[in-house]
Amino acid sequence: xxxxxxxxxxxxxxxxxxxxxxxxxxxxxxxxxxxxxxxxxxxxxxxxxxxxxxxxxxxxxxxxxxxxxxxxxxxxxxxxxxxxxxxxxxxxxxxxxxxxxxxxxxxxxxxxxxxxxxxxxxxxxxxxxxxxxxxxxxxxxxxxxxxxxxxxxxxxxxxxxxxxxxxxxxxxxxxxxxxxxxxxxxxxxxxxxxxxxxxxxxxxxxxxxxxxxxxxxxxxxxxxxxxxxxxxxxxxxxxxxxxxxxxxxxxxxxxxxxxxxxxxxxxxxxxxxxxxxxxxxxxxxxxxxxxxxxxxxxxxxxxxx
Numbered sequence: 310x311x312x313x314x315x316x317x318x319x320x321x322x323x324x325x326x327x328x329x330x331x332x333x334x335x336x337x338x339x340x341x342x343x344x345x346x347x348x349x350x351x352x353x354x355x356x357x358x359x360x361x362x363x364x365x366x367x368x369x370x371x372x373x374x375x376x377x378x379x380x381x382x383x384x385x386x387x388x389x390x391x392x393x394x395x396x397x398x399x400x401x402x403x404x405x406x407x408x409x410x411x412x413x414x415x416x417x418x419x420x421x422x423x424x425x426x427x428x429x430x431x432x433x434x435x436x437x438x439x440x441x442x443x444x445x446x447x448x449x450x451x452x453x454x455x456x457x458x459x460x461x462x463x464x465x466x467x468x469x470x471x472x473x474x475x476x477x478x479x480x481x482x483x484x485x486x487x488x489x490x491x492x493x494x495x496x497x498x499x500x501x502x503x504x505x506x507x508x509x510x511x512x513x514x515x516x517x518x519x520x521x522x523x524x525x526x527x528x529x530x531x532x533x534x535x536x537x538x539x540x541x542x543x544x545x546x547x548x549x550x551x552x553x554x555x556x557x558x559x560x561x562x563x564x565x566x567x568x569x570x571x572x573x574x575x576x577x578x579x580x581x582x583x584x585x586x587x588x589x590x591x592x593x594x595x596x597x598x599x600x601x602x603x604x605x606x607x608x609x610x611x612x613x614x
Contacts, residue, residue, distance in 0.1 A: 318355040319378055321346075327378045328365065363473070365420040378418075393426075394433035401434060401455035402447070410462050417466060423504040424592040427497040431459060432587075435493060436569075460492055463500065470503040478508040479599045482524045483534030484516035485568075486550070488541030494568055495536040501588045505595045507532070518553035525560050532598060533557055534591060537568035540575065547578050554580050563598070565591055 321339070325332045339346040339354055344364060346354045358378045393412060400408035416426050435456070442452040481502045485495045492514055499511035510528060512521065525533065540546055557564050563582035567590065576584060583594045 319358050319361065321354050321356065323378065324356050324361050327361070362418060362420050393430040394437075397430045397459075398434040398437050401438060401459055402451065404454055404458060406458060406462070409458055410465070413462050413466060422501075422592065423466075423470070423497070424501045424588040427501060427588045431463075431493065431497060435459065456493065460496065463493070463496055467496070467500050467503065470500060474503065474508070475506060478506055479531040480508045480510065480528060481532040481534060481595070482510045482512065482521070482528050482530040483536065483565075484512035484521055485514040485536050485538065486541075486546060487515055487517050489537060489539040489570065490514045491536075491538035494538045495534075497588055498534050498536050498567075498591060501592050502532075502534070502595055505592050506599060507595060518549040522553045522556040525556055525562055530562060532565065532595065533562055534565045534567075537566065537571040540570045540572070543575055547575065550579050563594075565594055567591065 319327075321332050321335045324344075325335045328335070335344070335356075336354065338344045339356070344356055345360055346356045348354055361378060393416060397409065397412050399405075400412060412430065413426060416430065417423070421429075438447070438452055438455050441447045442449055483495060483498055483502075485491055495511055495513065499509040502509035510524070510530070512524060521533065521535070524530070535550075554564060558580075565583045565585065566576075566579075566581045567585045567587075571584075583590070585591050585594070
């Protein structure tokens with residue numbers, strides 16, 4: 310059964326079916342302030358679909374079928390069991406912008422977090438494309454075209470995340486270091502933190518560590534991330550990073566590092582607060598610093614009441 314949608318709103322019955330809970334549970338969450346809602350002239354509760362999906366992404370609510378809350382005409386329908394990474398790879402190689410947009414936006418509308426979209430779809434798709442370029446299966450033109458298309462769609466989603474951002478969020482600042490011109494990894498780190506409720510400032514690729522240290526002083530973040538997809542001269546990187554870390558440590562700002570270009574031998578030479586090889590790790594660490602109170606007050610709901 311499709312959602313009874315009205316300007317982005319859904320009924321309590323539709324939300325209950327999508328989350329796999331009873332209607333009375335949804336009404337209780339509305340009464341407890343867990344889910345915002347308004348009443349129609351007839352006294353019926355209507356919930357904003359975006360609020361329901363955001364709650365589902367951030368908590369351990371059961372997901373019976375979140376696709377009931379979305380309009381499939383706005384994006385590619387993702388069938389059960391489909392490998393989104395493979396689908397995205399195919400769409401990027403063929404430069405099918407509508408399908409790329411449908412997969413990324415469709416996944417997010419169905420309750421998939423940005424971190425999971427990055428780890429399960431974008432990362433494997435772009436890794437496959439990079440490998441095909443390195444082995445001569447595709448031209449660098451096709452690799453660049455795919456990267457630009459992926460980035461343009463992600464920027465669209467980032468704008469949506471920023472539209473719905475809450476006030477009084479903690480701030481995070483991050484970048485890719487000098488000689489690292491990769492756009493997507495640090496962009497996805499920024500979006501992961503935006504999705505986790507942070508005000509994330511991305512200084513972008515090829516950023517000197519001195520500039521990142523200055524950002525700590527001027528922007529006063531509670532978290533700094535460094536995304537490393539390509540490493541230049543190893544000794545120069547280690548020296549500059551160590552000096553930057555001393556500034557972060559003096560300011561009591563945790564530093565999260567990660568990226569495919571950070572070799573284990575280099576990581577062993579530098580200090581850091583946390584390391585992750587997936588953006589899911591960054592999201593988990595961010596939650597230890599700032600956990601939004603979205604879990605239902607009466608505990609995890611049962612599938613049946």
